[in-house]
Amino acid sequence: MNRESLNQKRRVRWPWILLVIILLLAALAVAAELVTRAVLPGIARGIVIEQLALPADQQLDVEASGVLLPQVIGGRLDELHLSTDSVTIGGITGSADVTAIGVPLRGGDLTDASGTVRIDQEQFTHLVAASDLPVDEIRFSEPDITASGSFSIFGVPVPISATVTPAADAGELLLTPVGAQIGGATLNAAEIVDRFGKAAAWITEPQRICIADQLPAGLTMTGLKIDGPEAVIDIDVDGAIVTDPALQQNGVCS
Template sequence: MSDEHPTLPYPEPSAEHPTLVIPGGDEQAAPAPPAKRRARWPWVLLIVVVVLAALVVAAELVARAVLPGVVRGIVIEQLDLPQDQQLQVDAAGILLPQLIGGRLDELHLSTDSVTFGGVTGAADVTATGVPLRGGDLTEAHGTVRIDQQQFTSLITASDLPIDEITFAEPDVTASGSFDVFGMPIPVALTVTPGADAGDVLLTPVKLEVAGLSLNAAEIAERFGGAAAQITEPQRICIADQLPAGLTVTGLQIDGSEAVIDVDVDGAIATDESLQQNGTCD
């Protein structure tokens, strides 16, 4: 350079004008911290739970599909019913724990027609504590519906002169005749049916004799003791027409059917004597 244009020296560094350090210069940049990996175990656990839930639901559906056939076979075998007996089965609650425990909490059985003892009708029974590996029921109760013909066969053991039975809810009219001095007198007795201590109870509400409506005093006056038997409540034992394990607790007329409420002895499932007809002492 010439003296005319001399080179000026750099100013001395001072606190007033600090030297700036350019980032990324000679110093090596610090490495960035590694990205955190998300934990996978909650997703794995969720998948396991979903799969187990699906298996439980599938097992429950299979149990509900198989159980009716199994129970039907047990009932038919233990109660000695026909092999083609129609029987609908429905179990309450979640089945898997009950099946594992070997006992059903509640079982509902129904059929449109079944014959037991000497009676044929539609039956609807609810049983609780039903063992699947044999044993007694905890308890059971239900209803049996029978028509006029079956009801007539039930009460033929009474002292009523019955030729025909007709239903007129809530009563029953028994038509027939009784002899007075060797002459048949037509009579129609209307009674209200019920049950007491296992027996059928018929309580008279109206009596027609030879077309005339008479009360008990008038009947006694005209016909004496010969007609007394049809003016008093009639108690009819039907134990000999039903399995000994059944006890009649109620009886009423519903339209064209007689509805009989029954309690079932839980031992009927194992005790053959309870499956046979009872006796009237």
Template sequence: MSDDNRTLPYPEPDAEHPTLVIPGDGTADDAGTDGGIASARRRRRWPWVVLVIVVVLAALVVAAEFVARAVLPGVVRSIVIEQLDLPGDQQLEVDAGGILLPQLIAGRLDSLHLSTDAVTLEGITGAVDVTATGVPLRGGDLTSASGTIRIDEDQFTSLLSTTDLPVDTVTLDEPNATVSGSITVLGLAVPISLTLTPGAIEGDLELTPVSLSVGGVEIDAAQVGSNLGAIGADLTRPQRICIADQLPAGLTLTGLEIDGSVAVIDIDVDGAIVTDESLLEKGTCPAA
């Protein structure tokens, strides 16, 4: 080869002739770099995906809870009205305690609160407030239930109508009840007024005398026996009255007090009242 056609050396790279790098030439190094970037992006994205899923699930749970709370009161109200044979337009407030969804899944409500301003049960009309616990949704007895019945003077008078007390009218004035009527002494009707403090003992109504007036004149309890004999002695001793025959058999009187001008009756409810229809009928009192 002649010197005229000799091969010239490749010029050294310098600032005027930089070496160009062609991107994405398909080499293993490029693939590894792109894969690493994609993996990093996926790692940054997955917590947000999980967060969105959690938020959606939480929203669904909240929505389901709202639906359950909207539907359950109507269902319970219908069952209570049917079981107690109440009017279709009976006012009844229903409230379930706690978060409902787990309770509905388990088939038992932790607590259920029922209240009404006026309802008639076996002839007694009053405002009822009852809380039941362990309420089965698939049949069975309640774990427990208790509440109060608030009655006015007329209804309280009805409770005493079967007693030996001279009851024409009853006036309630916290903490006492004053019974007014008349007794017969030597063939004459003598008006009396007996003030008593009501309470409860072993399921019965207890009336403890506070004062007694005869013909509008208040007399000392110690003198009643000498003036009115056996009748007076009966009036001034504590009265124990069974009222079980005026309440459903599944209800037991546990307390009674006067609140303002109404009588507040505390009751205990037999848990089997939801399965045993006989407990919805009037109870009985022992024979005298």
């Protein structure tokens, strides 16, 4: 076989060799991506639990978006979705759903994060009971809540039931009156003030309740609504919460 024939055969083989190499590289890339997808959630879960000081057995579902291998090589995930059926944040226990943007895998702050926390009537009662309002029990009636308690007139306890619409405003819980019953009688605002004076004036006016001391300082409440048996709280998360211990501690009310 002459040299020209050998060269011709080599030229014929070369595209096939190149194709095989490309296919092998593609297969390796796919395999690496699959391995990354299988392993990464556990790694990310461990980082979140460690940096936020959550219990080691905390139930936490983790899902990352996009093609992961380049993100892992770069050391930062584009988007990470975290969800749990039950977690204690500050002094409040509920389910949580959070999306974090720009998640560092080798330490550092998040670029951004936000999500929702869902709590039941008992937990919501804890939020309100920590204020100065005479509230013993909360019942949900979408979109409102009914707060029951009592106040004292000349040393005599007077039962009260107030219906209010909850919302969030500037990080605080805002309760706007809708109606009230005092001692079993339904009264309007003027009648309440006329009969009971300042002792019951809070029932007729919007009430602002600071809950910063019941949530980590790195969380800010941005929205609140009643959805069936749950209160849905929208939160904004300071990206530095994963590195700054002060943001992981409960805030303060001025």
